[in-house]
Amino acid sequence: xxxxxxxxxxxxxxxxxxxxxxxxxxxxxxxxxxxxxxxxxxxxxxxxxxxxxxxxxxxxxxxxxxxxxxxxxxxxxxxxxxxxxxxxxxxxxxxxxxxxxxxxxxxxxxxxxxxxxxxxxxxxxxxxxxxxxxxxxxxxxxxxxxxxxxxxxxxxxxxxxxxxxxxxxxxxxxxxxxxxxxxxxxxxxxxxxxxxxxxxxxxxxxxxxxxxxxxxxxxxxxxxxxxxxxxxxxxxxxxxxxxxxxxxxxxxxxx
Numbered sequence: 001x002x003x004x005x006x007x008x009x010x011x012x013x014x015x016x017x018x019x020x021x022x023x024x025x026x027x028x029x030x031x032x033x034x035x036x037x038x039x040x041x042x043x044x045x046x047x048x049x050x051x052x053x054x055x056x057x058x059x060x061x062x063x064x065x066x067x068x069x070x071x072x073x074x075x076x077x078x079x080x081x082x083x084x085x086x087x088x089x090x091x092x093x094x095x096x097x098x099x100x101x102x103x104x105x106x107x108x109x110x111x112x113x114x115x116x117x118x119x120x121x122x123x124x125x126x127x128x129x130x131x132x133x134x135x136x137x138x139x140x141x142x143x144x145x146x147x148x149x150x151x152x153x154x155x156x157x158x159x160x161x162x163x164x165x166x167x168x169x170x171x172x173x174x175x176x177x178x179x180x181x182x183x184x185x186x187x188x189x190x191x192x193x194x195x196x197x198x199x200x201x202x203x204x205x206x207x208x209x210x211x212x213x214x215x216x217x218x219x220x221x222x223x224x225x226x227x228x229x230x231x232x233x234x235x236x237x238x239x240x241x242x243x244x245x246x247x248x249x250x251x252x253x254x255x
Contacts, residue, residue, distance in 0.1 A: 017058045025060050029068040037077055037088055044090045048078065074219055076244040082215070089245040090154075103149050103157070103180075112151045116177050119211070120146040123165060123172070130162045133226055133237040141165035143172065145181070148211045149240075155213045156247060159240040167235045191230035198224050201244075208241050219244035 017028045036042045049057070054065040069086055072078040079089045103114055122144050131138040142162050149157040161181065170188045171181065182192065202222040209216040220241050227236040 017060065026064045026067040029054060029058065029060065029065065030071055033068065033072060034077060042088050044088050046088050047085045048088065050085065076219055079218070079245050115150045115153070117148040117150065118176055119148065120144065121172065126162070130237055134162065134164060134234050136164070143168040145176070147176065155211065155243065157240050157242040158208050158211050159238060162237045164235045190235065193228050193230050193232055195225050195227045202241070204241065212241070212243055214243055214245070221247060
């Protein structure tokens with residue numbers, strides 16, 4: 001497919017759309033924008049042209065431009081700010097789904113500084129869901145730890161951990177804003193053997209938006225994990241809401 005090019009005011013290169021191609025126009029525009037982002041012709045935090053500009057430049061309908069942009073927003077490559085426009089999102093951090101690491105170690109591996117804002121740390125009885133996930137009786141004492149997880153000072157995830165009290169009581173007086181929970185548990189003799197983790201697409205709720213620094217309804221990656229100790233006993237049940245514009249999961253598949 002041959003493309004012609006034009007320069008935007010900022011000097012970024014945009015490709016033309018082939019009106020004779022069987023490929024839908026919205027998809028062509030979507031791939032043009034994606035290519036510009038990958039080549040860093042449009043950089044993180046930079047505003048993209050408006051829907052009206054795309055329509056005028058390419059002779060496409062407002063609906064076509066909007067569909068292309070919204071699909072990229074849903075994929076986390078772009079984000080919208082009410083009254084300001086649409087911007088290029090920061091590159092997503094990737095986590096290999098085959099490795100069991102703490103958030104702190106995960107960020108260290110990427111050359112980033114991990115920190116946390118502890119919202120709640122309480123001892124309470126296990127409800128029916130938590131009791132089932134941890135394989136204990138309802139009412140068993142647990143430690144509930146709710147934190148905002150930051151990477152280089154920017155919110156990445158909102159995480160709620162439910163830990164067996166007998167395992168986690170030693171961290172009740174520990175400042176977990178700069179320390180890794182898993183590293184503190186290792187010091188207490190806990191060894192992680194494995195984890196069962198599930199992923200689901202979702203949206204950021206109004207309550208979560210306040211902590212994650214994104215508008216309510218933004219795409220999110222919902223993660224649930226049950227972590228097992230050296231005796232293959234579950235000791236932690238975690239529910240996390242990750243910003244989809246900053247985080248992705250990769251998996252290596254073998255035949």
